[in-house]
Ligand SMILES: Nc1ncnc2c1ncn2[C@@H]1O[C@H](COP(=O)(O)OP(=O)(O)OP(=O)(O)O)[C@@H](O)[C@H]1O
């Protein structure tokens with residue numbers, strides 16, 4: 145079957161429910177929603193005040209809009225093509241084109257999100273953009289639509305560039321209860337069992353040879369059981385530069401404990417490689433790192449207390465905060481299943497979250513003067529992202545984290561944490 149035939153078959157699955165789908169565009173930090181209607185109504189109530197604001201401003205009528213939704217059937221291919229598509233659009237389109245993240249989804253239906261981009265073209269040479277996007281529609285796994293002012297000039301029409309060339313009225317809709325970015329988190333951004341994360345890495349063995357090495361290590365470090373360990377296991381969490389390294393090393397020395405970290409040292413050589421990959425693959429790598437660390441914890445906690453620098457709280461909190469955009473109210477609600485600890489990952493005895501005023505954190509980062517990962521730079525530049533990570537940390541349950549103010553001196557923070565450990569773990 146050719147790529148075109150495979151895509152046509154896949155599109156047939158989407159199209160029957162096309163008009164039930166909602167479209168969401170992320171523009172200047174806000175989400176805009178619109179829907180589709182198949183009926184041709186002359187009634188201006190169809191559009192009128194209800195024209196979705198992405199299209200509503202008068203001057204927008206001189207622009208051309210296009211949407212591209214990634215429609216490959218294979219989810220690894222879909223994840224990789226989604227991140228390549230943005231680079232491709234920014235490289236190929238005239239500079240007057242603006243590219244914003246968009247997606248289409250069935251309201252409140254888990255796993256229904258199809259991601260893509262909205263292109264707003266303000267260039268004089270509209271034909272160039274159109275020619276380019278027609279070429280994408282033919283050769284790439286994307287479903288392309290264009291938008292034009294409706295004939296009654298009251299609203300907008302969506303033209304689907306499939307073999308059917310169907311048209312729909314663009315209609316305004318109410319904001320859905322759940323932000324679409326929360327709908328595809330399970331086993332795409334956050335993994336709730338080892339099999340789901342391993343499955344992702346198994347499927348990318350052909351394109352990422354390092355994936356097989358990670359799986360081999362995982363096989364050698366299989367978690368044996370979830371039985372209670374002889375000695376307590378204490379996890380230290382927090383944003384970068386909140387003092388985790390400083391504290392975990394002091395705890396190791398004071399308690400005569402073993403210090404472990406997630407991802408474990410044995411994965412360090414592949415971390416940078418997986419950090420370049422889209423969230424599906426990157427998060428699966430970190431999820432598996434937790435299972436390898438869990439096996440090391442089980443071994444070591446038979447002999448002495450164990451201190452762990454980052455564990456599942458970090459994996460889930462960063463993944464959820466990245467998947468969701470905008471303010472913290474877009475996060476999955478408190479008590480959501482998305483915050484629940486994986487059933488096959490042994491739980492630590494205590495999780496401490498170090499919290500620090502953003503200005504002091506920046507000061508410590510400056511003083512330390514090391515290079516930063518993209519996500520660390522994002523924490524610096526994007527205060528909404530930082531708030532989402534911190535809030536997601538606090539919402540994770542079973543075990544929930546105990547927040548400790550990390551602004552006093554390193555010794556005071558150590559004493560405070562020792563008090564908590566002695567109270568909770570009877571050390
Ligand atoms: N309580 C404290 N008061 C003042 N400075 C501190 C304190 N704890 C740590 N620091 C300093 O802040 C900087 C960051 O600390 P540290 O490396 O321990 O943070 P971290 O959370 O492990 O960071 P990362 O996650 O990026 O590795 C270091 O220069 C450290 O010496």
Ligand SMILES: Nc1ccn([C@H]2C[C@H](O)[C@@H](COP(=O)(O)O)O2)c(=O)n1
Pocket residue numbers: 384406407430433434454455456458459460462463517519
């Ligand atoms: N168990 C873990 C540990 C780390 N991560 C991710 C989250 C951030 O992107 C980054 C922070 O790690 P650091 O730079 O402090 O080593 O790594 C994770 O997902 N799970």
